[in-house]
Amino acid sequence: MSELRQNLISRDWVIIATERAKRPDQFVKSDKDKKELPVYQPNCPFCPGNEKQAPPETYRVGDDKSWRVRVVPNKFAALAPEGEKIRKLEGIQRSMSGVGYHEVIVEHQKHNITTALLSVKEVEDIIKAYKERYKAVKQDKRVESIIIFKNHGEAAGTSLEHPHSQLVATPVVPTQIRQRMEEAIRYFDDTGECVFCHTLRDELKTKERIVMETEHFAAFIPYAALSPFHIWIQPRRHSSCFDDITDNEMADMAKILKTILAKLYHGLNNPDFNYTIRSIQTKLCQTEYFHWYISIIPRLSKAAGFELGSGMFISTALPEACAKFLREVKTP
Amino acid sequence: MSELRQNLISRDWVIIATERAKRPDQFVKSDKDKKELPVYQPNCPFCPGNEKQAPPETYRVGDDKSWRVRVVPNKFAALAPEGEKIRKLEGIQRSMSGVGYHEVIVEHQKHNITTALLSVKEVEDIIKAYKERYKAVKQDKRVESIIIFKNHGEAAGTSLEHPHSQLVATPVVPTQIRQRMEEAIRYFDDTGECVFCHTLRDELKTKERIVMETEHFAAFIPYAALSPFHIWIQPRRHSSCFDDITDNEMADMAKILKTILAKLYHGLNNPDFNYTIRSIQTKLCQTEYFHWYISIIPRLSKAAGFELGSGMFISTALPEACAKFLREVKTP
Numbered sequence: 001m002s003e004l005r006q007n008l009i010s011r012d013w014v015i016i017a018t019e020r021a022k023r024p025d026q027f028v029k030s031d032k033d034k035k036e037l038p039v040y041q042p043n044c045p046f047c048p049g050n051e052k053q054a055p056p057e058t059y060r061v062g063d064d065k066s067w068r069v070r071v072v073p074n075k076f077a078a079l080a081p082e083g084e085k086i087r088k089l090e091g092i093q094r095s096m097s098g099v100g101y102h103e104v105i106v107e108h109q110k111h112n113i114t115t116a117l118l119s120v121k122e123v124e125d126i127i128k129a130y131k132e133r134y135k136a137v138k139q140d141k142r143v144e145s146i147i148i149f150k151n152h153g154e155a156a157g158t159s160l161e162h163p164h165s166q167l168v169a170t171p172v173v174p175t176q177i178r179q180r181m182e183e184a185i186r187y188f189d190d191t192g193e194c195v196f197c198h199t200l201r202d203e204l205k206t207k208e209r210i211v212m213e214t215e216h217f218a219a220f221i222p223y224a225a226l227s228p229f230h231i232w233i234q235p236r237r238h239s240s241c242f243d244d245i246t247d248n249e250m251a252d253m254a255k256i257l258k259t260i261l262a263k264l265y266h267g268l269n270n271p272d273f274n275y276t277i278r279s280i281q282t283k284l285c286q287t288e289y290f291h292w293y294i295s296i297i298p299r300l301s302k303a304a305g306f307e308l309g310s311g312m313f314i315s316t317a318l319p320e321a322c323a324k325f326l327r328e329v330k331t332p
Numbered sequence: 333m334s335e336l337r338q339n340l341i342s343r344d345w346v347i348i349a350t351e352r353a354k355r356p357d358q359f360v361k362s363d364k365d366k367k368e369l370p371v372y373q374p375n376c377p378f379c380p381g382n383e384k385q386a387p388p389e390t391y392r393v394g395d396d397k398s399w400r401v402r403v404v405p406n407k408f409a410a411l412a413p414e415g416e417k418i419r420k421l422e423g424i425q426r427s428m429s430g431v432g433y434h435e436v437i438v439e440h441q442k443h444n445i446t447t448a449l450l451s452v453k454e455v456e457d458i459i460k461a462y463k464e465r466y467k468a469v470k471q472d473k474r475v476e477s478i479i480i481f482k483n484h485g486e487a488a489g490t491s492l493e494h495p496h497s498q499l500v501a502t503p504v505v506p507t508q509i510r511q512r513m514e515e516a517i518r519y520f521d522d523t524g525e526c527v528f529c530h531t532l533r534d535e536l537k538t539k540e541r542i543v544m545e546t547e548h549f550a551a552f553i554p555y556a557a558l559s560p561f562h563i564w565i566q567p568r569r570h571s572s573c574f575d576d577i578t579d580n581e582m583a584d585m586a587k588i589l590k591t592i593l594a595k596l597y598h599g600l601n602n603p604d605f606n607y608t609i610r611s612i613q614t615k616l617c618q619t620e621y622f623h624w625y626i627s628i629i630p631r632l633s634k635a636a637g638f639e640l641g642s643g644m645f646i647s648t649a650l651p652e653a654c655a656k657f658l659r660e661v662k663t664p
Contacts, residue, residue, distance in 0.1 A: 001415050002430025004504060011507045015430060020408040076352040078638075078646045083333050092530060093555055098334025098347060149637025157636025168638055172336060175343045176643025179511070198424060223425055276641025297640055304489025305481025306410075306500055308629055309608025311508025314410045 005224035008187070009180055009195055014224045015314045022316050024325035027228055027300050029269040033154075037112035037161055045075070046106045046162035058103060059132055061125045068122065069129045070106040071167075077102035078168065085142040085171050101137045101169040105129050105148075111162050114152065115258060116265035124254035126165070130277070131250065133167050134243040138282045143169040145177055145281055148242070153272025155299035173281045181280060181290055188289035196291030199223075200234050209323045212259060216252040219260050221319040221326075227301050228317035229268070229326070231260060233294040241285040242277050242292045257294065259331060264298060267329035272299040337556035340519070341512055341527055346556045347646045354648050356657035359560055359632050361601040365486075369444035369493055377407070378438045378494035390435060391464055393457045400454065401461045402438040403499075409434035410500065417474040417503050433469045433501040437461050443494050446484065447590060448597035456586035458497070462609070463582065465499050466575040470614045475501040477509055477613055480574070485604025487631035505613045513612060513622055520621035528623030531555075532566050541655045544591060548584040551592050553651040553658075559633050560649035561600070561658070563592060565626040573617040574609050574624045589626065591663060596630055599661035604631040 003016045045053035048065075054072040062068035073080075079100030086097045107126050108118065115123060130148050137143055150165035151158040173181075187195035203209055203220045211219040211231060219233045233256055235249065245253065257275075264271055274297045280290040307313055335348045377385035380397075386404040394400035405412075411432030418429045439458050440450065447455060462480050469475055482497035483490045505513075519527040535541055535552045543551045543563060551565045565588055567581065577585065589607075596603055606629045612622040639645055 002409075002411055004428040004430055004502075006426040006428075006504075008424050008426070011510075013428075013502075013504050013506060015410045015502075017408075017410040018430075019412070020410070076349075077334075078347045078349040078352070079334055080351070091534060092340050092527075093534075094338040094340070096336040096338075096345075098336055098350075145642070147638055147641045149641045151636040155634075157634040166638070168642075170336075170345075170347075170642070170644065172338075172345050174345065174642040174644045178343075195424075202423060202425075274637035274640050276637050278641055295641070302487075302489040303635070304483040305606035305608050306479055306498070308606050309479045309481045309610055309627070310477070310500075310502070310506040312502065312506045 007222065007224040008199065009183055011183060012224070012226070013312050014226055015312065016318060017314050017316055020316050021318060022228075024228075024317060024321050027268055027271070027298075027317065029271050031269070039110050039112050041111045041162070044111055044160070044162050046104075046160065046164060047111050048109045054104070058136070059129055061129055067109070069108070069125045071103050071129055071133050072106065074102040074104050074166065079170065081140070096171060099142050099171050101140075101143070101167065103133060103167045105133070105165045105167065107163040107165060113163055114261075114265070114270070115150075115163070116262040116270075118258060120251075120254045120258055123258045124251055127245075127250050127254055127257075130165075130167070131243050131245060137167065137169045138243065140169070142171050143282055144173045145170045146279065147174075147276060149274060149276040151274055153299065155272035156274045177278070177281060181284075184289040194238055194289055194291050196234060196293065197238055200236065208320050211263070211323050211326045212256065214252050214256045216249045217256045219256055221323040223319060225315060225319045225322070226313040227297060227315050229264065229271075229298045229300060229322050231296040233257060233260065233296070234291065235293070238288075238291060240280040240287045240290040240292060241282070242279045244285065244292075260296065260326075262331040263326045263329040264296075266331055267326060268298065268300075273297060274299065339554065339556040340531065341515055343515060344556070344558070345644050346558055347644065348650060349646050349648055352648050353650060354560075356560075356649060356653050359600055359603070359649065361603050363601070371442050371444050373443045373494070376443055376492070376494050378436075378492065378496060379443050380441045386436070390468070391461055393461055399441070401440070401457045403435050403461055403465055404438065406434040406436050406498065411502065413472070428503055431474050431503050433472075433475070433499065435465060435499045437465070437497045437499065439495040439497060445495055446593075446597070446602070447482075447495070448594040448602075450590060452583075452586045452590055455590045456583055459582050459586055459589075462497075462499070463575050463577060469499065469501045470575065472501070474503050475614055476505045477502045478611065479506075479608060481606060481608040483606055485631070487604035488606045509610070509613060513616075516621040526570055526621055526623050528566060528625065529570055532568065540652050543595070543655050543658045544588065546584050546588045548581045549588045551588055553655040555651060557647060557651045557654070558645040559629060559647050561596065561603075561630045561632060561654050563628040563658075565589060565592065565628070566623065567625070570620075570623060572612040572619045572622040572624060573614070574611045576617065576624075592628065592658075594663040595658045595661040596628075598663055599658060600630065600632075605629060606631065
C-alpha cells in the first residue's frame with residue numbers, strides 16, 4: 001500500500017507510490033542523450049573574450065581578464081531595475097510594474113564544467129558572488145524577495161550550456177514564500193520553536209534520511225520529499241536570510257554543496273537538476289521562526305496532470321532508500 | 333517593462349515577461365519529433381482484444397466488444413481502495429495510508445486518435461464516464477478530493493500513447509484545493525459573490541481574453557495565465573462540483589472541450605498538454621463560493637529553478653494575444 005506524507009512546512013501531501021516504486025539505482029541516467037561540450041565555445045556570451053556580448057557586470061571575483069566568477073544582468077531580463085514600482089487595481093485585476101533584478105552568475109571560465117567537478121574553493125567563489133549580490137540588491141526598497149537558483153540540463157530548463165546560476169529579485173512576496181512564512185509563524189506560536197530547527201534536530205537524531213553532515217550544515221532527503229532524490233541542505237545555526245551567512249559558513253557550504261552535487265553526478269550519471277536558495281521576505285531578515293535553506297531537485301520525473309491539478313506530487317522512490325544510496329556514493 | 337499580474341483565486345503572481353515575449357505563432361510545435369502511431373498496437377493494454385491485460389473494468393460506455401469508452405483501475409495505482417484510512421502522527425511526522433482510487437479512462441478503441449479529432453458525440457461519452465466514476469467514487473466516505481486529468485504527449489508526462497485520461501481520488505484535501513477554497517470564502521465574505529462568477533462576468537464583458545462561448549460554458553485565457561495558452565473552461569451556471577453537471581451541459585461541454593483542443597491541435601501543431609477538472613472538496617458539494625472548472629495547460633515552457641523556488645511563473649506570451657490567436661484558428 002502507498003503512503004501519504006505531509007510536509008510540515010508547506011502542508012503539502014505527497015504520495016509515496018510503493019506499487020510503482022523503483023530502486024534508487026533505477027534512476028541512473030542513460031548515456032543516450034550524453035553530449036560532449038567544448039571547453040570554449042566561440043559564440044557563447046559567457047566564454048572568456050566574449051564579455052562584451054553580455055550587459056556590463058555588476059560583480060566579479062578575480063581580475064578583469066582572469067575573472068573566476070562574473071555577475072551580469074540577464075540580457076532577456078524578466079524584471080529590470082529601471083522604472084517605478086506601481087501597483088494597479090482595476091476592478092478585480094491586480095497588476096504591478098515589472099521592477100526588480102534578474103542577474104546571471106557566470107560560474108567559471110570553462111564552458112564545459114559543472115559544480116560537481118569544481119574545486120571547493122571555486123564553489124566558494126560562486127557562493128561569495130551570491131551573497132554579495134543578495135546584499136546589494138536587498139538595499140533596493142522595492143525588492144521584497146530574492147530567489148537564487150541554478151538550472152542544470154535540458155530537463156531543468158537550461159537554455160545556455162555555460163555553467164551559470166541566476167538571481168531574481170521580485171517586487172512582491174511570492175505566495176509560496178508567504179504561505180511558508182505563515183505556517184512557520186503558526187508552528188512557532190504553538191511550540192516556541194523554529195519548525196526547521198525542529199526538523200533538523202529530528203533528522204540528526206534518527207539519521208535515516210541524512211546524506212551528509214559538515215560543521216555548519218546537514219544535507220538530508222525530506223521526510224515528504226516531492227520527488228526522487230529531492231535534497232535539502234540546511235544550516236545548523238538558526239538564520240532566516242541567506243546573506244547572514246559568515247565566511248566560515250560559506251567555505252563549509254561550498255564543501256557540502258559541491259559534495260552533494262558530486263554524489264548526484266557520480267551516483268546518477270550527471271542528472272539534470274535545479275537548486276534554489278530559499279530565504280524569508282527580504283524586509284524581515286531576523287526572525288525566530290524562519291530558516292533559510294537550499295533545495296536541490298533532480299529532474300527525474302515529470303509533473304503531469306495530477307500534479308498540476310492538485311499541487312500534490314507522486315514520488316516513486318522512498319526517501320530513506322534515496323538517502324542510503326547517496327550516503328554510499330563515493331566521490332573522487 | 334514586464335508586468336506582474338496576480339491571480340485573484342490563488343493569489344499567485346505571474347511575470348508576463350515582455351522582454352522575452354514571443355508572438356503566439358512562435359509557439360507552433362515543430363515537426364521534428366512527430367511520430368506516426370498505428371491505429372492498433374498489439375501489445376497495448378488498452379487496444380481492443382487486450383482488455384484482459386488491464387484490471388477488470390469499473391465502467392463502460394457501449395457493449396462488451398464494441399465498447400466506446402472503458403474505465404479500469406490503474407495497474408500501477410498510486411492509491412487503491414483496499415485497506416483502512418489510517419492517519420499517523422509520530423513526533424512531527426504526519427502520514428496516512430494510501431487509500432483512494434486511481435483509474436484510467438480509455439477514451440477510444442483507436443490507438444492513434446486524440447480528443448481534438450474525435451466527434452463531439454465521442455467526447456460526450458468520455459465526459460459521461462468521468463461523471464459516473466466521479467459520482468461512484470464520491471460515495472466512499474474516505475475520499476476527500478477527486479481530480480480528473482489528461483496527459484497528452486511526452487512533455488505532459490504521458491507514459492502510454494493510447495488515448496486515455498485518469499481519475500485520482502485522494503483521502504486528503506490537497507493544499508492547493510484547500511487554499512483556493514479559503515480564498516474563495518474570503519472573497520465571498522467581502523463581496524457576497526463567487527469569485528469565479530465575478531471573473532467570468534468581467535471576461536464576458538471585455539471579451540479580450542475570451543476564446544469561445546457556448547450555451548453553457550465559456551473558454552478564456554486567464555488574466556494571470558501561468559504559461560502561454562493556459563486556458564480555462566468555466567460553466568456559466570454556478571456549481572461547485574463537476575458531478576452536478578446536467579445532460580445538456582455534458583453535451584455542450586463536449587462541444588467546447590473538443591473545439592478548444594482542436595484549436596490547439598490545428599493552431600499549434602498538436603502541442604503536448606494537460607487538462608484537469610477542478611472541483612471543491614467532495615464533502616462540500618453545494619457552496620455559494622466555489623465553482624468547478626477545467627484548466628488546460630499546453631506544455632510549451634518548462635518550470636525551472638525560479639518557478640520551483642518561488643512558486644511564481646514567468647510567461648513569455650501575452651494572454652490577450654494568445655486569446656486572439658486561438659479565436660482566429662479555424663477548425664474543420
